[in-house]
Amino acid sequence: xxxxxxxxxxxxxxxxxxxxxxxxxxxxxxxxxxxxxxxxxxxxxxxxxxxxxxxxxxxxxxxxxxxxxxxxxxxxxxxxxxxxxxxxxxxxxxxxxxxxxxxxxxxxxxxxxxxxxxxxxxxxxxxxxxxxxxxxxxxxxxxxxxxxxxxxxxxxxxxxxxxxxxxxxxxxxxxxxxxxx
Numbered sequence: 001x002x003x004x005x006x007x008x009x010x011x012x013x014x015x016x017x018x019x020x021x022x023x024x025x026x027x028x029x030x031x032x033x034x035x036x037x038x039x040x041x042x043x044x045x046x047x048x049x050x051x052x053x054x055x056x057x058x059x060x061x062x063x064x065x066x067x068x069x070x071x072x073x074x075x076x077x078x079x080x081x082x083x084x085x086x087x088x089x090x091x092x093x094x095x096x097x098x099x100x101x102x103x104x105x106x107x108x109x110x111x112x113x114x115x116x117x118x119x120x121x122x123x124x125x126x127x128x129x130x131x132x133x134x135x136x137x138x139x140x141x142x143x144x145x146x147x148x149x150x151x152x153x154x155x156x157x158x159x160x161x162x163x164x165x166x167x168x169x170x171x172x173x174x175x176x177x178x179x180x181x
Contacts, residue, residue: 006101009145013152014105016176017143019051026106030162032097033075039089040118042070042167043131045154045179046111047141061111064179068171072115078164079134090118101144107174110139110156113165136164143174154179 011022043066048059073094079087117130124130142155152173156165171181 006144006147007103010101010103010105010143013143013145013174014107017051017105017107017174017178018049019176022105028104028157028162029159030157032100033163034096035076035093036073036096036166037076037089037093038071038073038091038118039079040072040091040116040130041124042066042072042113042115042169044114045141045167046113047108048111049108049178051178059109062108062178066169066181068169068181070167070169070172070181072113073166073168075164079132090120090122092122099147101147104142104144104155105174107141107143107154107179110136110141112136113156113167134165139164143179152181 014022044063046061046063048061050056050059053060074089076093077086079089081087112133112135114131114133116124117132119125119130136156136158138158139156140158142157143152144155145152151168151170154167154172155163157163169181173180
């Protein structure tokens with residue numbers, strides 16, 4: 001895939017996911033973050049969709065449970081505790097971005113993301129320890145493909161805050177039945 005193809009890919013991803021034609025382009029007023037931290041593994045994405053509904057104002061809630069490993073990257077300092085203090089996170093930090101698409105597709109309003117965070121040793125703890133449900137006020141779920149390897153990824157963003165989180169996985173994809181992998 002070349003950078004010129006990412007608009008076509010984003011439109012197809014929209015049409016597959018929503019089961020309707022893509023009719024408009026939306027310009028985002030933000031770019032890609034400069035740094036991301038790998039903080040754990042995404043366990044599930046929860047979102048609202050009006051796909052398959054006759055009334056476009058009627059939505060249904062969906063929960064996609066990860067079927068394969070999904071890495072979760074955040075903008076450092078994004079995760080907060082109940083007192084709005086930065087949540088201590090562990091994992092490698094990466095300079096960002098690698099080659100990124102210039103077009104993404106809006107998938108759905110976000111309900112939340114379930115993530116199992118790495119512990120102090122940089123590993124995933126056993127059981128439900130460090131399992132968090134992350135709710136992003138006014139959050140949206142979008143999808144795209146990396147230009148260098150054509151791998152699908154999800155991103156969580158808000159209009160005012162930009163990109164907050166990216167979820168990757170070799171089995172992750174967006175298809176007619178929704179998010180898979």
